[in-house]
């Protein structure tokens with residue numbers, strides 16, 4: 140009602156920038172966070188089951204009845220040689236798949252090999268996998284820079300070569316590479332794709348082949364499995380479930396949180412910073428509105444006195460100022476959302492290419508509608524409060540004092 | 546003749562900076578259709594009295610009646626409504642909302658009263674402006690007209706809700722003799738033709754002499 144367009148628009152701009160910056164920041168930061176989380180969480184199994192070579196927890200002497208009550212000292216404990224193979228792996232996989240908490244469980248075979256091309260011989264790791272399942276559960280396809288996981292699935296003697304290995308031996312898709320097992324058997328394999336995780340050390344040794352191919356290379360039966368990777372629906376139950384699996388199957392089971400404890404901390408801190416900064420932005424915007432409305436009231440003292448002298452009650456005056464504040468909030472907030480949306484769209488299209496993330500081409504942005512809901516809600520709430528105090532003051536202004544002061 | 550405005554033993558004190566007895570036992574009554582003026586030395590409490598009579602100031606002792614209804618002790622919202630409907634106030638300074646047009650300024654109290662439609666209010670506001678001879682200014686911004694014109698707009702605004710009484714605190718204080726006579730004539734006309742009651746504080750002796758009754762104040766007391 141007592142609108143002065145210039146001031147109102149300045150106040151609205153304050154809100155606009157606050158909300159716009161908030162949307163941009165939150166979308167961008169959570170986008171990055173989500174991507175980083177995704178990097179770890181999507182490709183890391185929630186529970187990794189394997190057979191660790193470790194010393195027996197119960198040393199043989201403990202079984203010896205006659206010294207049961209005496210104090211035993213055992214020197215130089217050595218691990219008992221046990222096989223890497225998971226005993227009964229296939230039934231375990233089947234059992235896990237039936238569990239309601241489990242999204243998927245897939246077997247792997249990890250083995251050491253040598254790559255041979257001409258006279259070069261390189262040590263490395265070959266992992267036998269089920270390519271389609273790996274892609275479904277752990278986004279395996281994101282790390283294949285040439286060829287595809289389907290090609291691997293289809294090609295019986297195919298191999299997916301680590302990018303480091305490929306460049307060292309100047310091999311490319313379609314070439315053949317010979318690999319040799321520790322035992323010395325040599326097999327020729329066809330390169331169907333190149334794998335790049337982003338970790339140079341890993342890419343220089345790691346390759347993948349079909350699980351059956353690896354079993355054949357090693358001369359092992361179909362039940363030869365060294366690792367089982369489990370993906371759960373709810374990552375929170377990973378720890379408990381890992382414990383269960385350890386006691387039930389007498390195997391080593393590592394859950395993702397234990398394996399990536401420091402990563403979790405990083406995520407929490409990044410989130411904390413994001414929220415702290417965005418709350419600060421919103422509060423600053425709120426104070427901006429408060430300030431402008433406050434000034435506004437000092438400037439409008441005379442008008443308020445006139446209104447009151449001509450019969451407007453304190454409530455009417457307060458209502459006028461509150462609606463003014465809310466108009467600022469709504470207009471500024473909506474503009475802020477639009478600006479936020481524009482900026483995030485812009486960021487979303489900015490090229491962002493790094494070695495480490497072969498599949499990501501632009502900056503990640505999280506377009507969560509909730510941020511917009513929060514943004515506009517905060518705009519309204521903060522303008523409400525920013526308008527409330529000054530309007531309360533306007534309500535209390537005594538017209539006599541002002542008229543007398545003229 | 547019926548009494549529009551009446552006070553009984555009104556006393557007022559200012560407590561700051563020192564206790565000061567501004568108004569002492571004020572008893573006045575204004576009849577319907579009466580044109581009264583208040584005179585007195587500067588600082589004798591005329592404005593203070595007028596603020597109490599206009600219900601803007603509620604910090605006093607004694608009783609105030611408007612149309613035989615006791616106003617003393619009513620809550621602020623009720624008083625706002627009464628002020629809106631029954632009392633028109635004209636200040637020494639023009640006190641218009643400078644960002645609005647003349648017409649909007651005049652319409653404002655009627656919009657607050659909310660008894661009539663927008664069109665009716667607009668029509669009536671034009672009517673009042675016509676009475677005051679400034680209908681050609683209706684769409685001008687209130688900040689772009691002269692002092693005398695502003696004073697007439699303020700009077701039109703005071704008239705819009707057809708109040709029981711109009712009070713003025715030196716409404717001609719800022720005007721030259723010609724304009725001041727003009728304003729007097731308007732008041733006189735309203736009083737004669739529409740039976741309006743008027744209570745005007747003034748320092749202008751010529752102005753006061755032409756009114757029906759002069760109330761003289763001295764040091765917070767009414768002496769005649």
Ligand SMILES: Nc1ncnc2c1ncn2[C@@H]1O[C@H](COP(=O)(O)OP(=O)(O)OP(=O)(O)O)[C@@H](O)[C@H]1O
Pocket residue numbers: 543559560561562565567585586587588589590591592593594
């Ligand atoms: N808020 C206040 N606090 C204390 N004293 C005040 C206050 N307002 C006015 N006064 C004193 O009350 C007395 C009456 O003031 P008032 O404004 O009613 O005078 P007035 O008769 O209208 O004078 P003028 O003719 O100059 O307008 C003055 O002496 C003034 O100093």
Ligand SMILES: [Mg+2]
Pocket residue numbers: 591592593714
């Ligand atoms: Mg005065």
